[in-house]
Amino acid sequence: MARADTGAGEEPREVRLVENPDGQWTARDLQVEVSAQGATRSAALESLDAVVEAVAGNGGHEPTDDGLRDLGVDPHTAQTQDDDLPDVLQ
Secondary structure, three states, X not given: OEXXXXXXXXXXXXXXXEEOOOOOEEEEEOOXXXXXXXXXXXXXXXXXXHHHHHHOOOOOOOOOHHHHHHOOOXXXXXXXXXXXXXXXXX
């Protein structure tokens, strides 16, 4: 296990890094309890950092119209739907 410094004044992160039988790497943040994979150790750690940022509310961004189109979603339809959640999410 490794401890990574997260910056000034923050608690050190405890991360477990495992090489999988298929050659992929899994990185797990033991405090936040999330994992990420990558083809290399560095890629797994970078992915883990992105997941931790997203979970902590510091990552991600509002989708752009172009980003929605890339996913096959019409931006106008997405923006004009009502705010009711689907039954499975209620």
